[in-house]
Amino acid sequence: MKAEKLARKAKAASDILAHASTDEKNRVLVRLAEKLGDNREYLYEENAKDIKAAGEQGLSKSLIDRLRIDDKIVREMQGSLMDVASLPDPVGEIVKTWKRPNDLLVGKMRIPIGVILIIYESRPNVTIEAFSLCLKSGNCVILKGGSEAYHSNKALYTLIVETLKGSNISPDAVQFVETADRDFIYSLLERAEEIDLVIPRGGEALIRSIVERSRIPVLKHYKGVCHIYVDDESDETMAIDVSINAKVEKPATCNALETLLVNEKVARSFLPKIHKELTRHGVVVKGCEKTAAILKGVKKATNADWCMEYLDLTLSIKVVKDMAEAIDHIRKYGSSHTEAIITTNYDRAWKFLREINSSLVLVNASTRLNDGFQLGLGAEMGISTTRLHAFGPMGLEELTVTKFIGFGNGQLRT
């Protein structure tokens, strides 16, 4: 199928899906959860083809692990489908209303965005997450997974289509890109008449190549260089606990801590304590000159370190004069992803919260909380650092837009 035809099929289905009933959408999600369970052997067989190919291509163990579908992953996918089914349907919600002097009641009503192209790598469960969030929010979705997970994604897509065939929702509401041909994707990225939004998830190089080619708005984040600033007025134990959690709980994620900024008034007391904890957790520190003077033997951080998304057990530490210097550092080197301050000072907590314009700004909490589930959105489609439409984790609400509505009794423009 040509890119144009595929995009047109999705577009044609989107006007109908936009008005599917909540019950109908939820039934599809619940039935799909059942179907995943009933067809797990089929999923494992197809998945084994990807695993085998990955092994033959010499992919790393961690990459192969991310590809794998097993009982645990099936249960997780089922759980996420049931979760999305239980979330409120955002479509049709009237967000607010106000009355005009001429008695026209004006409001804003949530509607789906339309057709969303998701481009993602490895983990095949993204296929299920993307489909379920798009379906529930009334959006048609075009799925383009990584070629390394082709058989797994195709199998999941097949089960989705079978489920839709037993419903009133057209299977055209979900489209699957079969080919690994880059030109096909590039053609899709030109179809602004049919596709409303592109969400790429994956490495920075992949995302940059998509942004470069796309005629369609792209919501994405390139990387997460997340900071914690430890104020001189702060609870030392909390500062250690939060920093350790942010760095080591899952270092390969975009919301993990990469740079710790420490107020110079507490550096001499605080740094040795946190360094001990970091070392105990296997974290290697790279420090600014002042840090290196206090923590003998740590490597010097270069300018490149301040921009680094290590994604592993490395942490850069910088001693700063005050919060103003911390804010300047974050503005200069940050990625607008997630930043936190540890403080007991009211003024500084608010100043930090207001002046740092990252997708999530926290007072006294771990950067790892920047996640749709953790923040209570129920589920998410990825985290956006694009300062348009959705900034931060994208849940169901972020997959909608509002139209204006007006209830009149003959109002004219005069």
Added chain:
Amino acid sequence: MKAEKLARKAKAASDILAHASTDEKNRVLVRLAEKLGDNREYLYEENAKDIKAAGEQGLSKSLIDRLRIDDKIVREMQGSLMDVASLPDPVGEIVKTWKRPNDLLVGKMRIPIGVILIIYESRPNVTIEAFSLCLKSGNCVILKGGSEAYHSNKALYTLIVETLKGSNISPDAVQFVETADRDFIYSLLERAEEIDLVIPRGGEALIRSIVERSRIPVLKHYKGVCHIYVDDESDETMAIDVSINAKVEKPATCNALETLLVNEKVARSFLPKIHKELTRHGVVVKGCEKTAAILKGVKKATNADWCMEYLDLTLSIKVVKDMAEAIDHIRKYGSSHTEAIITTNYDRAWKFLREINSSLVLVNASTRLNDGFQLGLGAEMGISTTRLHAFGPMGLEELTVTKFIGFGNGQLRT
């Protein structure tokens, strides 16, 4: 100045402007209003250069009228500056908050988008409107007006810069594109690192050329093919009044009525009555076969007519079997701009409101009401039919995005 340098200056100013106080921003707006009054002779002199050049180039009288700055236009610009000063500052508003099971209080706070590039034609007062809305919402703005209004826009920009110089806000917060060189604009459209949003206003060809080139999200509408559907259960007088208002009050605007859809049950009674009123207002009708059978002598509408934004006193009329056919017609030929139903039927009012996903959907009111002032946004930056971020008129709120904020007391991810 190179496009890169100009974009970087705006970007550098945006972190500061984002945290300018409301008082400071309002003071600038009020002082600028005074300055426009104090410098009206200067404005008229500069404007005369554009008017003269336009005359020499043989521009139409209506185009020359749109260019003109006179006492009335100065008063309007002053009024719009005072209006924007009196609107609430959206920046820093916490839109909502919710508490997580771990007691983390999560919220969404409005922040500016960042740097906005506005590309517009003719009317020089757009310079003032765009600047005032961007300043109040904390956004830096890059102004690119039409070359036909160069001297007028430059003069207004000069007064803006003088006003900013007397404030704490950097004049870099507003950038003015001096050159008419297309390549300069194309370079700006590539600067996604510094520019967050492009809003083009003008003809369809201009806008398409911008969308084609831009690496930055573009909010726009190409055209407004607006519909009114007259239901068989409706107040005939209201249907006539609203349709006439929508067609003739200002036919050259994007929210003017272009196609009237009439339920066949009332066509025989309704069409001659509205035709008489339309003729009285100088409107020429093009009709479908059924319309032509009822209204002898009217021109037949071709397929092209259903897609036409006439922008003049022409109206196409189609008789439809029922509301479902009206909705199909709107989906097929509409531009997602503004649609209205005239009905007394509760079910159909709601069905129309829900199923038509245009930027404004009205029950019993004129399509001409799709406007920031009319809908109560206070002012607007244009109307978007892009189904992302802002759909419909873009007021101050639509020039912001929300970041997530979290108030914790040591919350970790476990």
